[in-house]
Amino acid sequence: MDAEALVRATIPHTLEKVLGVESQSHSKAAAFTEAFLKNSIQQTTRHDLKSMLTHKAVILGYTRPKKEKTKRNSKKAKGLNARQKRAMKIFQIKPEHQRYELFLPLQELWKQYIIDLCSGLKPTSSPQFVQQKLLKADLHGAILTVVRSKCPSYVGTTGILVQEFKHVFKIITKEDKLKVIPKRNSVFAVEIDGFVSHIYGSKFEQRASERSAKKFKVRGTIDL
Amino acid sequence: MSAELDRTPRNLLLCEQSSLLDEKNRLSAQVQQLHFSYKVSVLLPECSSAPSHLDSLLSSFSSFYLIRNLPIYELLDKDFLQKAVYPGGVYGLSYRTRIDEDNCVALMPNGHLCLSLDKDSFELLGFEGKPCRFNHRSRSRFVVSIDLTDSSMAPGGRGYLRLLAGLRSRLHLHTDFLLSHHPGGRACLQPLLLRYDWSEHTPEVSRCHLTNLSCPVLQSCDPHSLLEWLGTVDADVSRENSSSSFLSSLVCPDPNTTLSSALRVSVCGLLLPPDIHRLIQELRHYLERPLLGSWVSLTVHGFVDSPVSWGDSEHGVLRGGENFYTLLMFHDHSYQLHLATGAHDTCPP
Numbered sequence: 001m002d003a004e005a006l007v008r009a010t011i012p013h014t015l016e017k018v019l020g021v022e023s024q025s026h027s028k029a030a031a032f033t034e035a036f037l038k039n040s041i042q043q044t045t046r047h048d049l050k051s052m053l054t055h056k057a058v059i060l061g062y063t064r065p066k067k068e069k070t071k072r073n074s075k076k077a078k079g080l081n082a083r084q085k086r087a088m089k090i091f092q093i094k095p096e097h098q099r100y101e102l103f104l105p106l107q108e109l110w111k112q113y114i115i116d117l118c119s120g121l122k123p124t125s126s127p128q129f130v131q132q133k134l135l136k137a138d139l140h141g142a143i144l145t146v147v148r149s150k151c152p153s154y155v156g157t158t159g160i161l162v163q164e165f166k167h168v169f170k171i172i173t174k175e176d177k178l179k180v181i182p183k184r185n186s187v188f189a190v191e192i193d194g195f196v197s198h199i200y201g202s203k204f205e206q207r208a209s210e211r212s213a214k215k216f217k218v219r220g221t222i223d224l
Numbered sequence: 225m226s227a228e229l230d231r232t233p234r235n236l237l238l239c240e241q242s243s244l245l246d247e248k249n250r251l252s253a254q255v256q257q258l259h260f261s262y263k264v265s266v267l268l269p270e271c272s273s274a275p276s277h278l279d280s281l282l283s284s285f286s287s288f289y290l291i292r293n294l295p296i297y298e299l300l301d302k303d304f305l306q307k308a309v310y311p312g313g314v315y316g317l318s319y320r321t322r323i324d325e326d327n328c329v330a331l332m333p334n335g336h337l338c339l340s341l342d343k344d345s346f347e348l349l350g351f352e353g354k355p356c357r358f359n360h361r362s363r364s365r366f367v368v369s370i371d372l373t374d375s376s377m378a379p380g381g382r383g384y385l386r387l388l389a390g391l392r393s394r395l396h397l398h399t400d401f402l403l404s405h406h407p408g409g410r411a412c413l414q415p416l417l418l419r420y421d422w423s424e425h426t427p428e429v430s431r432c433h434l435t436n437l438s439c440p441v442l443q444s445c446d447p448h449s450l451l452e453w454l455g456t457v458d459a460d461v462s463r464e465n466s467s468s469s470f471l472s473s474l475v476c477p478d479p480n481t482t483l484s485s486a487l488r489v490s491v492c493g494l495l496l497p498p499d500i501h502r503l504i505q506e507l508r509h510y511l512e513r514p515l516l517g518s519w520v521s522l523t524v525h526g527f528v529d530s531p532v533s534w535g536d537s538e539h540g541v542l543r544g545g546e547n548f549y550t551l552l553m554f555h556d557h558s559y560q561l562h563l564a565t566g567a568h569d570t571c572p573p
Contacts, residue, residue: 147348155349156350
């Protein structure tokens with residue numbers, strides 16, 4: 001912009017004598033410029049340049065107009081992908097939070113939840129009914145014990161279930177140790193008020209949220 | 225069906241010939257390693273009645289105790305460990321448990337406890353173990369081998385507490401148990417005997433006098449036919465092979481001689497290697513006397529259902545489960561030792 005203003009500015013009087021030019025008035029300058037251009041450009045009588053330029057559309061580039069996608073996406077909340085989740089460590093429990101006493105209230109809550117779910121755990125309620133409810137229940141806060149396992153060192157670990165993933169259970173033991181126990185090839189026992197239920201971990205390898213929708217087949221005996 | 229019969233399960237026969245005068249002979253080591261022997265049979269040729277020394281020796285074999293329904297965690301009892309296991313010399317074996325179906329327990333004199341468990345029991349117990357070497361593809365049997373003299377298995381140690389918790393609360397293992405202790409006898413086993421129902425037994429001795437026994441010439445006989453012949457004598461199988469009887473077609477191997485009389489003595493029970501050792505020495509003295517038979521045969525059978533055969537090696541039953549050895553002693557202090565095992569066994573020492 002500055003350069004253009006400079007070009008269009010009038011030459012100062014001091015330079016007129018030096019350069020040997022004289023600035024013309026506005027109308028005279030316009031007429032001179034037009035006449036000069038007419039003489040310089042090759043006049044082709046065949047083509048009427050002005051009309052050509054006014055009516056023709058010159059295609060310079062080819063682009064499709066972009067569809068408006070951003071409007072739809074902004075309504076749905078963007079989740080984090082697995083890498084971001086791992087980097088943010090949202091599912092990790094900090095060491096100062098890994099204490100058994102902190103999870104005891106959760107265990108009480110879970111007991112109440114299960115008793116409500118099975119509409120009161122009476123000794124007369126049928127095991128079938130309770131099993132059906134337990135299959136779809138959420139197990140966070142239950143006290144799990146590994147009863148049988150193909151790997152002997154897992155057998156006997158007991159604790160409150162803190163997190164349930166697709167393939168593992170994370171359990172906190174009384175010694176404030178967070179143990180990760182794979183579900184496969186193990187049998188877990190869940191105890192509620194004297195009612196003990198055995199869970200075959202190999203058949204339980206779904207996320208807790210997806211398990212509520214899954215139908216379980218009835219099998220006679222299951223070998224580890 | 226016929227394909228199965230064509231392939232009989234293999235058995236292993238190890239033959240050794242040496243002399244008792246040679247100081248490098250391994251006879252005492254081999255005898256010592258078969259911890260659990262069930263039956264000893266002795267064949268004395270040209271003998272009409274048992275010599276008195278032999279009789280007294282046979283009746284002085286250590287007695288053994290049968291404890292009914294012993295829970296196995298009692299074998300980890302502190303008193304029992306102090307009195308019986310740590311000094312060495314305790315022999316224990318579970319009774320009437322089949323090695324291919326039930327859980328079997330063996331306690332060896334060097335302080336090793338061997339549990340042979342089926343798959344469910346092993347998964348319940350929760351102690352480290354290895355799958356059985358035979359039939360390892362189907363993984364249906366597991367062997368837990370524990371050294372009770374090790375520092376981690378001392379009472380109060382980590383391994384001890386884990387095994388005790390496993391046997392007490394997770395896997396309730398009860399079996400009848402045969403127990404014996406070599407130098408100590410009943411006093412060492414007192415901690416266990418006090419609390420459970422037990423009965424004392426002495427090995428049964430039976431004698432039989434045979435007449436007109438055809439016997440092969442031992443030096444020129446091959447081991448398989450010799451062992452077959454000894455088996456027929458021991459089991460009272462007729463060797464006539466008459467055309468009218470189809471029960472047995474076994475014959476005495478040729479060339480053969482006829483003995484006018486022979487004595488067959490057998491002892492049954494939980495027999496301990498030190499006693500068998502004394503018996504071998506006594507038979508050696510018997511052979512030194514002139515005018516009597518020039519050879520003696522002694523066969524020692526191990527238990528079919530024991531989890532271990534020689535030393536600590538695993539033992540299994542496929543169709544026979546035999547593990548035995550036959551010692552043929554001659555007048556000139558030389559001997560032939562034939563060690564035989566069945567299919568699910570490793571090579572004897």
